[in-house]
Amino acid sequence: MDTKNCFHCGLTIEVKEEIVFDEKSFCCNGCKTVYEIFSTNGLSCYYDFENAPGATPQDIKGKYDFLDNEGIAGKLLDFKEEDTHIVTLYIPHIHCSSCIWILENLNQLQEGVNSSQVNFSQKKVRIVFNPNQITLKTIVHVLSSIGYEPYISLENYEGKKADINRELTYKLGVAFFCFGNVMLLSFPEYFDVDEFWLDKYKGFFRWLIFGLSLPSFLYAASGYYVSAWKSIRSRMLNIDVPIALGLIVMFIRSTVDIVFGYGQGFFDSLTGLVFFMLLGRLFQQKTYNFLSFERDFKSYFPIAVTKITADKQEISCPVYDVVAGDRLLIRNQELIPVDGILISEETAIDYSFVTGEAIPISKKSGDRIFAGGRQTGRVIEMEVVSSVSQSYLTQLWSNDVFTKKDNRSYKTLTDTISRYFTPAILALAVATFLYWIFINVSTAFTVFTAVLIVACPCALALSAPFTLGNVLRIMGKRKLYLKNATVIEQMAKIDTLVFDKTGTITTNKKSLIVFEGASISSEETAAIKNLLRGSNHPLSRRLYDFLPVQDIISVNDFQEITGQGIQGSVGDYFIKIGSAHFVGQDLAPSFQTNVHIAINGNYKGKYVFNNQYREGLAALFETLSKTYKLKILSGDNEGERDALTKLLPEGTELVFNQKPEDKLAFIENLQQQGSNVMMIGDGLNDAGALAQSNVGISIPENVNVFSPACDGILDAGQFSQLSYFLNYSKKAVKTIKMSFALSLLYNAVGLSFAIAGKLSPLAAAILMPLSTITIVSFVTVTSNYYAEKCKKTV
């Protein structure tokens, strides 16, 4: 069959549903409408930058009514004045140059929008508009109508506009400015010939250099002094101690040198050092702006809900104002923000992002419903039992792990080395000083300072940032996004892997449906499919999608009995689909989810919904089990124990019936036994365990939205690559160790100059950049080499 792709969104078009407009094919009316909007407004260049860049607009009727509430809308604005309002919206769909173009031309589409600017890496658009002509709600509606629906959550409501920290950029600028100019002015003295003009202006040049190096020494390097001081006070010698010491000694010695006219000093090396080290920091500070690793429930929850007042009025009210006893209206696909009791007759609630369980749960009037579920039926009414902060799900966040995490300090490889390095350097400096003092007192001081200067572990301090920064980028390209560089070192130390079951090793996207029972003829299948067409129950929908495409036959006497099943006549068949009881069977309750079928009163069998395991799961566990202890935690019952034991290698521990708190405790318990635990999970119910574990990785199907606080986000499609990432992190640490050896070698060479009393500023000026360049190129080449090599072995 010849497949066509939608001109707007790129999806494959089903032949029957193709819509041709303006000689282009579209998959649905939504896409066609967006095209129409663009072409009538002269914006059809949207399609020139990228093929099929669009998204199908979603139905948003009533979803943003809360923006009419001025109090809520006001909280979202960045800036507010009489006729200028500015708002920044997060739009997950931003992904290509077409997106930038269309969003920045929003003023062509909508009057009242003055200008708009996209920040691509953060997936945000900043819109300046005139509130007299247009409201925020209209803007959101316009954006949604062209497929760029913004994502507004409770987090926006609370969030204070975070100050962007630009300190490093300033420091780097200052350091580079000083470095460049100092280098330029130092140049003449490198060729130390007794030349008349050189001699005459020596003093002037030197003092100029001194002045230029001050900002670098005092401002750009200030972070190192602060960090060194902190580490001395906490009695943990980190790498910044010898760096700060080296810098200070270098500055004092150089100042003394020029004051007394001994020489030009080491200002060139000093400023160069500061610049290179800051560069390393910048390189390590790779962040994925569009991802957030600190999410809690606030980024999932809606800002406002529809409240039904005593006189039956529907009003929007901020979630925080909801109190016990209120009545709320929850529409299809809306999130339930608080615990409550269902008042409407029935509904199905999808708890997939609380529990990871994909199949919605049916609820009847009077049942308790919990915060975090997504309503999948018709509009419901519910009565609130507890306020937002007291709901079952949100209480998980009051657990200590979420506040303690930041204080837990992790000792990096560099810190470990510097614990030995610093005392060794000090001892060596003192020893050489004592040796020289018997020979020549002035040389003794020169040598003492030279040792401290040359030992300044700049190359050592650079190896880790550059290796980890590079590894971070390579992993990011392969869709594992880590919070920061330290996570890589921690990953290398992991010895136990704990997996969540539902949603992590199984996928929510599709479930495997198998039929158990007597065989069903193709006519019967056709009849079943046609009967299912009329039902909106989630299981019906899934079974409907699973069954092969059939011709449409009309259904008579269709009846849906809530909580039981559906029935109806199709042609000659009278079919009942539903629970065992409904089809007249008394079977022992089963752990599995299944749908029973009876045709003309005869029981035919059942469709069993099995969880579909992720691709490559068995192979991945096989590889991992060689090096790691594997454990699986599940919130579900033991229904799948047999299937899992068969699939997974021996020795994999399976634990079932785990509540969120149990998972957290389980991880804590493992850590107390001395294990380094990596938790891999997805839902909010894993949030506690993810925060407690040494490395918490979350696996969302879509990386842009919905992942609990964690150390890393792995694209679900890359799940089978997990062992590659673990392996690679080990190699990264190996690379760092090798480059440590290399930089120590440089230090040894430099020290041998220094101890002999022969360290000239020129030698220092050559040695320092040389070591830096070697280290940086070494780690870059090695980490790239390992990235390729690990790929081959997996």
Next chain:
Amino acid sequence: MSVIYLLISISIVVAVGFFFAFVKAVKSGQYDDDYTPSVRMLFDDELKKSKTKTKIK
């Protein structure tokens, strides 16, 4: 030969001028987003003059 003092002073003044330009650029947020502008600059005046501006709902 005191011209060298003059020359160096001028060069320092120019350098400091550039430095302040840099600080101002950082402050205005130019360094916050280093990707979008690189795409934006490739857009030409693609907008066709649309005479009939149809407003959308």
